[in-house]
Amino acid sequence: MPNEMNTVNPDLIQEARRQAEICNACRYCEGYCSVFPSLNAERAFGAGDITQLANLCHNCRGCYYACQYTAPHEFDLNLPKALAEVRRDSWEAFAWPQPFARRFHTQGGAIALALVIGFALVFWAIKALGSAGGEGVYAVLSHNAMVAIFVPAFLLPLVSLAVSLRRYWASVGGKMLTFGDVRMAFTRAAKMQDLAAGHGDGCNFEDEDRFSHARRHVHHAVMYGFLLCFAATSAGTMMHFLLNMPAPYPLFSLPKLLGVSGGVLLTLGCIAMVVLKLKSDRELGDVQAWGGEIGFIALLGFTGFSGLALYCAGGTALMPALLAIHLGAVLSFFLLTPFTKMAHGFYRLAALLRDAQRKRGM
Template sequence: MQIDFLNEAHRQAEICNACRYCEGYCSVFPALHRERAFSDGDLTQLANLCHNCRGCYYACQYTAPHEFDLNLPKALAEVRQESWKDYAWPKEFAQLFGRSGVLMSFGLILAFALIFALAQVLQPESGEGFYTYMSHGLMVAIFAPAFLLPLLALAASLRGYWHTVGGGTVQLSDLGDAMKSAGRMKPLECGHGDGCNFEEEDKFTHARRLFHQAVLYGFLLCFASTSSGTLLHCVFGMEAPYEFFSLPKLLGVPGGLLPCIGTAGLAWLKTKADPNLGAPKAWGGEMAFALLLFAVGATGLVLYAATGTAAVGWLLPLHLDSVLTFFLLSPYSKMAHGFYRMAALTKEAANKRSVKQSKPR
C-alpha cells in the first residue's frame, strides 16, 4: 500500500482519537477509540468499516482551513481503495483495472458480445426459449468457471486482508451480527438514525441506505433465482423456459428491477456529492461498476420481455456478456467492497464481543 496514504490516515486517526467528538457517528469511531496506537492493519480495518457517509467531515471543527486539515472520509477511502488493490489476486490484474477499469469493462462487454453472437452458429437442434439459441451445456461450460474462479480470487484476497487486520477466530454469532448490520445498512443510519448527508452538508436522508439495500437485495434475489432454476433443471428435470408464476421468475423479476433502481439512484447521488470527500481517482471506476450492474439488470428484464420474439437473438448475447463481464471483474471492481465490508463487520463484531466478555461482572 502506498506509504503516503497510510501516513496521512495515521495522522488523521490520531487527531480524531484525541478529539472524540464523533464518537457515536458510526461503527468506525468506537473501533478507532478502542485503540491507543494504530498499526497499518488497524487502519485497513477502519477503512473497510467506513461507508463514506461523510457525517464526520461536515461536523468536524478541524477541516480546512484549519491547520489540521482533516478529511477522514477521503483518507479512509484512499486506504480502502489501495487495500483492495494490494490484497487482490492476481495483483497485476487489479493494478491494470485500477488504471483502466472503464476501458476494460466496455472492452470485455464488446468482446464477449461478439463471442456469444458467434456461438449462436452452434445452435442446438432442439430447445425452447433461450436454449433455442444456445444449449444449456454450453452456458454451464462458460459460466461455471466464470463464477467459481472470481470466488477463488476473492477468497485469496480476503485471506490476505484477514491476516493483515489480525482477524483471528470468530464465532457464528459474530457473523450473524455482521449480516444483520449489512442487511440493515446500519452504518448509513449514521448513529442519530436520520440517515447520512452524503450529497449535501445540511440534508440528512436515508436515500443512500435505501439504494444500497435495493442493490444488495436485488443481487441476492437474482442469485436465488438462478439457484432455484438450477435446482429445478438438475434435480426435478423441469427445464426452462419457466412461467411467470414460478420460483425463478418470481425471484428474478424483482431481482432485476431492484439493482436497476439502486445503481441508478447511487450514480445520481454520486453526481451530487463532493468527489474530494472520497477517493477521486476511483470515481470513474465506481461509476462504471454502477453502470455495469445496471446493464446486467436492465438487459435481463428486456430479454425476458422480448421472450418469443426475434429480438432474443441479439438481446441474449448482450445480457450474457454483461453478466460474464460482471463476474470476471468482481474481484477487482467495486463489487469486492461487499466482501471486504462483511469481513470488517465480522471482525468488529468479534472485537465487541471480546471487549464485552473481558469486562468484570
C-alpha cells in the same frame, strides 16, 4: 496486534494514521458510526488497524461536515477521503491476481473493454456452438454450452475473492469466528445499519446540510435486487437438474418471480446510485476511483436491465441478440467481480466480522 506485513501504500496509511490520531484526541464524532468506536479503542494505529478502519467506513461523510479541523484549518482533516483511498488501495493490494485490480478499480474504460470482450465471447459461442434443440433461450445456445461458459466464470472469481479476503483477514489480525460474530455482522449488513449513522438520521452523502436515508435505501435496492437475481438463477438450476424441469418457465414460477422483482430493484437501485454519486462531492471520496465506480455501477444496472429486456422480448426476433447482450454483461460482471467496486461488499462484511470480534475483546 494485526499482521504488519501489509502491502497497502505506506503514504496513504501514514496520512490516514495522522488524521485518525487527531480524531482520537478530539472524539467529537465518537458516536457517529462504527469507525469511531473502533478508532477510539486504540492508542496507536498499525497498518492493519488503518486498513480495518478504512473498510469499516461507509463514506457517509457526516464526520467531515461536523469537523472543526477541516481546511482551511492547519490540520486539514478529510477522514472520509483518506479512508476511501486506503480502502481502494487495500482491495488492490490484497487482490489476486493483483495486476487486474490495479487496472479495473480506477478505469471505467477498462470495464467497458471487458464488456465488449464478454459480448464477443458470447456471440462467438452462439455462432460456433449453437443449440442441439431446445425451447426459449436454449433454442439459441444450449444449456450445456451455457454451463461450460458460466460455471468457470463464476467459480474463478470466487477463488480470487477467497485468496484476497484471506490476505485481508491476516492483515487486520482476524481470529477464529464464532456464531455470534457471524450473526452480528450479517445483521448489520442486512440492515445497512452503518448507513443510518450512529444518530439514526441517515448520512450527508449528497448534501452536507441534509440528513437522508436515500443512500441506505438505494444500497438496499441494489443488494436485495442482486440477491433476488442470484436466487432466481439458483432456483432455475435446481429445477433443471433436480426436478427435470428445464426452462422456459412461466411468469408465476419461482425463477421468474424472483428474477423479475430482482431485475427491477437492481436496475432502479443502480440508476439512483449514479444519481446520488453525481450529486455528491467527489473530493470527499477517492477521486482516482470515481470513474471505475461509475463504470461498474452502470455495468451492474445494465445486467439487470438487459435481463428484463430479454424476458420481455422472449419469443420475438430480438431474442437472440438480447440474449447475447445479456449473457455478455453477466459474463463481464462475474469476471470483474474481484477487481471492481463489487469487492467492497465482501471486504465490508469481513470488516464487520472483525469488528464483532473487537467488541467481544479479541
